[in-house]
Each structure stands twice: as structure tokens, then as C-alpha cells.
Amino acid sequence: MSIAKRIHEAPGAAATLISLLALLLLTVATTGIAFLSLGPVAGELVAMAIAVTKAAIVVAVFMHLADESLLMRTIALGAVAWMLVLGAGVIAELLTR
Amino acid sequence: MASEARPARLAHHFGAIETQRHAERLGMWLFLANEVLLFAGVFSSYALYRLLYPETFKLASAHLDVTLGTLNTVVLISSSLTVAMAHHFAHHDRSRLAGLLLFASVAAGLVFMGVKGVEYAHKLEEGLLPGRFYTYEGLRAPGASMFFTVYFFSTGLHALHVLVGMGVLTWIGVRALRNEFHRNHNMPVELAGLYWHLVDLVWIFLYPLLYLLDPKP
Numbered sequence: 001m002s003i004a005k006r007i008h009e010a011p012g013a014a015a016t017l018i019s020l021l022a023l024l025l026l027t028v029a030t031t032g033i034a035f036l037s038l039g040p041v042a043g044e045l046v047a048m049a050i051a052v053t054k055a056a057i058v059v060a061v062f063m064h065l066a067d068e069s070l071l072m073r074t075i076a077l078g079a080v081a082w083m084l085v086l087g088a089g090v091i092a093e094l095l096t097r
Numbered sequence: 098m099a100s101e102a103r104p105a106r107l108a109h110h111f112g113a114i115e116t117q118r119h120a121e122r123l124g125m126w127l128f129l130a131n132e133v134l135l136f137a138g139v140f141s142s143y144a145l146y147r148l149l150y151p152e153t154f155k156l157a158s159a160h161l162d163v164t165l166g167t168l169n170t171v172v173l174i175s176s177s178l179t180v181a182m183a184h185h186f187a188h189h190d191r192s193r194l195a196g197l198l199l200f201a202s203v204a205a206g207l208v209f210m211g212v213k214g215v216e217y218a219h220k221l222e223e224g225l226l227p228g229r230f231y232t233y234e235g236l237r238a239p240g241a242s243m244f245f246t247v248y249f250f251s252t253g254l255h256a257l258h259v260l261v262g263m264g265v266l267t268w269i270g271v272r273a274l275r276n277e278f279h280r281n282h283n284m285p286v287e288l289a290g291l292y293w294h295l296v297d298l299v300w301i302f303l304y305p306l307l308y309l310l311d312p313k314p
Binding site: 016024035050082086 | 127148
């Protein structure tokens with residue numbers, strides 16, 4: 001069996017346009033919410049949740065990782081996992097001084 | 098239609114075109130994973146200094162121009178759309194249209210760099226600069242110069258990626274305008290697009306982390 005499990009397609013025009021609309025709306029949302037001063041923790045959580053959602057749209061639709069093989073999805077998630085390990089280490093060091 | 102008969106370009110060491118395409122995309126994703134790790138260092142240093150100086154980071158962030166930051170976010174997101182559409186049209190035998198869309202993305206990159214230049218010039222004028230070059234009298238607090246060290250390093254590294262991306266998109270755009278790409282051969286458009294989307298991804302996180310800490314209307 002081929003390692004490429006399916007015929008690889010380019011992203012569809014409709015999905016791409018809907019994604020752009022969602023990304024622009026989320027940009028307006030994150031900017032608007034920042035002016036509301038939700039507090040340091042809530043504000044940061046909302047901002048990061050929106051950023052992660054936007055990133056997921058770009059990765060899944062524009063970069064069509066959703067259609068890729070398990071190997072490629074593992075590489076992408078692995079990079080994110082290593083980044084979180086580095087960030088967690090830095091923050092843990094700071095909080096335990 | 099003549100383009101329907103145009104063959105794929107199978108390298109001699111691959112048994113099937115799908116295996117070759119998978120290998121090409123795999124190589125690009127490995128490179129992108131490396132890029133994520135490069136920026137991981139930048140984001141970690143941001144986290145470190147922001148936790149050390151939370152209030153100063155808020156005050157310093159208020160000196161960034163939210164309007165220009167938002168404009169650049171919209172410009173970069175839109176350029177990701179034109180790159181994705183370029184891949185779509187290259188895949189549907191519309192190479193020249195793909196080329197035009199790639200050049201629209203390069204134009205968006207130019208706008209992004211222009212706006213960034215205006216922002217940098219403003220910071221230079223006010224003395225809102227990294228480390229010992231920080232001379233701004235309006236905000237004298239420990240950590241203020243560190244905010245601008247992180248700001249210039251992260252946005253500078255990102256801008257360098259925008260410049261490289263513009264170069265790559267120009268190269269692929271010229272090839273697309275020469276009608277090189279079609280349904281059986283559009284991998285260069287796809288791989289260049291993946292790189293450009295990564296540049297967009299990094300900015301999606303830099304924008305709220307730098308510009309939206311405590312924005313003033």
C-alpha cells in the first residue's frame with residue numbers, strides 16, 4: 001500500500017473563502033475583547049484561545065494538514081509539543097525560584 | 098484541453114508519483130517543524146520576561162500602534178488566502194492566474210513590510226529601543242527595555258521570514274506566469290504556500306502577545 005493514502009487535492013475555493021472570513025472575524029473579536037479589560041488571566045486565556053483557533057484554521061484548511069498522512073500530522077503536533085515543553089520548562093524555572 | 102495531457106515529473110528514484118509528492122511534503126513539514134522550534138525560543142523568552150515584568154510589559158505594549166498591528170494582521174491573513182487560491186488554481190490548470198495571485202501575495206508582503214517600517218521608524222524616533230539603546234523618558238521602569246528587546250527580536254525575525262517568503266513567492270510566481278504549473282505539477286506552489294502560511298501563523302500569535310496587552314482607545 002502506498003504511504004500516501006489518498007489523492008492529494010488543493011484546498012477548495014469555498015472552504016478557503018469561508019476560512020478567510022472566519023479569520024477576519026476572529027481578528028476583530030480578539031482586538032475588540034482586548035479593549036474590554038477582562039483581567040490579566042481571563043483576557044490572556046481568551047486572546048490565546050482565539051489565536052489557537054485562528055492557527056487551527058490556517059493549518060487545517062490553508063495548509064490542509066487535515067488531509068495529510070498520520071506521519072505529517074505527527075511531525076506538526078510534535079513541533080508544537082516540543083515548543084510547549086520548552087515553554088513549560090522556562091515558566092517552571094521562574095515560578096520555583 | 099492541452100494541459101490535460103501534461104505529465105507529472107517523476108524523479109527516477111521514486112516508484113510512484115504519489116510517493117514522490119508525499120516525500121516532498123514530508124520534507125517541507127520537517128523544515129516547518131524546525132521553524133516552529135526556532136520561534137519556540139523567541140516565545141519562551143517572551144514568556145520569561147513577561148512573567149518577570151508583567152506590569153511594565155503592559156505599559157510598554159501601550160506604546161505600540163494597535164491600528165497598524167491590526168492592519169498588518171489583516172494584510173497577512175489576506176495574503177494567506179491569495180496563496181491558498183494560487184495553489185487551488187495551479188491545481189486546476191490555471192497557472193497564470195496562480196502567478197497573479199502569488200504576486201498579489203508579494204504585494205501584501207510589501208505592504209506589511211512598509212507598515213512595519215513606519216512602526217520601527219516611530220520607535221527609533223521615540224527611543225523605544227532594546228537594551229541600552231532605550232532612551233524613552235515617558236516610561237522608566239525595569240523591564241521596559243526588555244519589552245522592546247523582545248519586540249524587535251521577534252518582529253525582526255518574523256520580518257526576515259516575510260522577506261524570504263516574498264523572494265520565494267516571486268520566484269514561483271514568475272514560473273507560474275510562464276504557465277509551468279498544472280494539475281499534475283504544482284508542488285512548488287504548494288510548498289512555497291506552506292512556508293508563507295507559517296509566516297502568517299507566527300504573526301497570529303505575535304499580534305495579541307505584543308499589541309493587545311493593554312490597548313488604549
